[in-house]
Amino acid sequence: MRAGLEAGWKLLSQGHAAIDAVETAIVALEEDPALDAGVGSHLNRDGRVQLDAILMDGMTLKAGAVAALERIRNPIRLARLVLEKSEHMMLVGAGAEQFAAEHGFRLCDPEELITDSAREEWRKSRDKRTAKEATVPQSRGTVGAVAIDTHGNLVAGTSTGGTRGKCPGRVGDSPLIGCGCYADAEAGGISCTGYGEGIMKIVMAKLAADLLRDPRVLPPHRRKRGPATIAQAVADACLRILERRGHATGGLILLDRKGRPAAAYSTPRMAYGYVDADGGFTIVP
Ligand code: ASP
Numbered sequence: 221m222r223a224g225l226e227a228g229w230k231l232l233s234q235g236h237a238a239i240d241a242v243e244t245a246i247v248a249l250e251e252d253p254a255l256d257a258g259v260g261s262h263l264n265r266d267g268r269v270q271l272d273a274i275l276m277d278g279m280t281l282k283a284g285a286v287a288a289l290e291r292i293r294n295p296i297r298l299a300r301l302v303l304e305k306s307e308h309m310m311l312v313g314a315g316a317e318q319f320a321a322e323h324g325f326r327l328c329d330p331e332e333l334i335t336d337s338a339r340e341e342w343r344k345s346r347d348k349r350t351a352k353e354a355t356v357p358q359s360r361g362t363v364g365a366v367a368i369d370t371h372g373n374l375v376a377g378t379s380t381g382g383t384r385g386k387c388p389g390r391v392g393d394s395p396l397i398g399c400g401c402y403a404d405a406e407a408g409g410i411s412c413t414g415y416g417e418g419i420m421k422i423v424m425a426k427l428a429a430d431l432l433r434d435p436r437v438l439p440p441h442r443r444k445r446g447p448a449t450i451a452q453a454v455a456d457a458c459l460r461i462l463e464r465r466g467h468a469t470g471g472l473i474l475l476d477r478k479g480r481p482a483a484a485y486s487t488p489r490m491a492y493g494y495v496d497a498d499g500g501f502t503i504v505p
Contacts, residue, residue, distance in 0.1 A: 221493050221503050224248040228367060229495045238367040238375040239277065239300065246273075246296040246377050249363035253335045256360040258294055260335045261381020263342040266388050269333040271381055272395035275299040278374035278403035278477075285310035285395040291317050291327040296379045298325065299395075309397065345385055361490065362394055364401065364411025368479040376401050376409035376425075383416065392416025398426035407433040408451070408477050414462070414470020414487055421466040428458050432476050451475075451482035459486045 228245035232238070250258025261269045273295035276283040284303025287310065292298050298320050302311055311319050321327055344350040362380035378401040380394040393416035394400035400416070402425035403409035410425040431438060431454040438453055455472055462470050463486060471485030473492050481494040483504070493503035 221491050221505065222501070223252070224363070224365065225493050225495055225501060225503070228365060229499065229501075232367060232369055232495075233499060235370070237371070238369040238373040239275070239303075241367040241369070242275065242365045242375045242377045243296055243300050245365040245367070246363055246379050247294050249365075250294050250296060250379055253337075254360060255363050256381045257363040257379040258381075259333055260338060260360065261333060262360065262384035262386075263334065263338055264382070264386045264388050264390070267339075267342050268330060268388065269338075269381055270386075270388065270390075271295045271333070271379070272391055273299040273377070273379040274395040274397065274401045275303050275375065275377040276397065276401055276403040276409075277303060278376070278405035278407075278409055279372075281404060283309050283397045283401075285397060286316045287312040287391045287395045288389060289313070289316055290330045290333075292320055292325065293328045293332060296377055299377065299379075301325070310395065312391070341384070361487075362400075362413040364413065364473060366403070366409035366411055366473060366475045368409070368475055368477075372405060372477075374403050374405045374409045374475065374477065376403040376411050378411045378413075380413075393419035393424070396420065398423045400425060402426045402429045404429050404433075404477075406477060408454075408474050410472055410474040412470060412472045413485075413490060415466075415468035418462055418466030418468020419470055421468075422458075422461055424458050424462060424466075424470065424472065427461065428454055428472060428474055431457060432474070449476075449480055449482060451480045452484070455482040455484035459484050462486070 228241035253260030
């Protein structure tokens with residue numbers, strides 16, 4: 221968490237753009253094998269890693285999304301390439317990897333993404349005697365970042381290996397615009413985690429953006445007492461709706477259009493942190 225925040229803050233404090241900060245922070249997290257993104261991601265049913273990522277620019281509303289990648293070590297970098305160099309918003313599988321290669325990306329050996337512990341977890345899940353043990357929730361999770369720069373550019377990104385033991389070809393909420401990520405400079409930037417099939421039902425990141433834009437739709441008592449900021453009330457409201465309508469648990473981090481942070485989760489755990497405009501770090505492990 222600290223490595224991601226420091227990497228992003230270093231760029232922002234030197235005057236770089238929000239997109240550089242978000243990309244760099246997420247690369248740091250993708251490189252951490254303890255997290256479910258890039259190296260160390262969960263394996264799917266076939267014992268392969270398939271990665272999804274998205275980066276969205278709140279000023280233009282353009283996104284770059286990639287899904288079901290097997291040979292890209294840092295999917296968030298490819299998401300940025302799609303955002304900046306493609307007329308399209310989302311590329312998947314072999315086509316996305318071809319686009320990457322055409323732009324000089326190294327296609328990695330799929331084995332490079334697999335850690336011993338992820339392989340061991342997969343083996344256990346295949347063996348009837350240990351399958352139960354392997355379904356215990358793990359601390360590894362999806363990663364995301366949101367940043368706003370001095371020019372008011374607001375960018376959000378999400379990167380994931382998806383759910384453990386997923387069906388090959390399954391794509392969750394994470395790379396879907398409005399589901400696992402959304403950014404609108406007039407509302408805020410959001411990155412989500414949790415049970416993708418539930419998050420997709422309520423289009424959670426866009427829901428949060430809409431609530432930020434017009435918090436009058438929040439239940440009145442939530443605005444008067446309780447959460448300290450509207451941003452926090454919005455994050456809390458999204459999780460209640462996720463539970464009630466999506467029958468799922470999850471979490472989200474967000475910045476409103478003024479850069480006020482909020483985070484909430486209903487999963488057993490979600491580490492998060494932020495850096496304020498003066499460079500003060502808050503980390504909630
Ligand atoms: N939301 C991700 C997915 O469903 C998983 C996660 O956030 O842990 O692919």
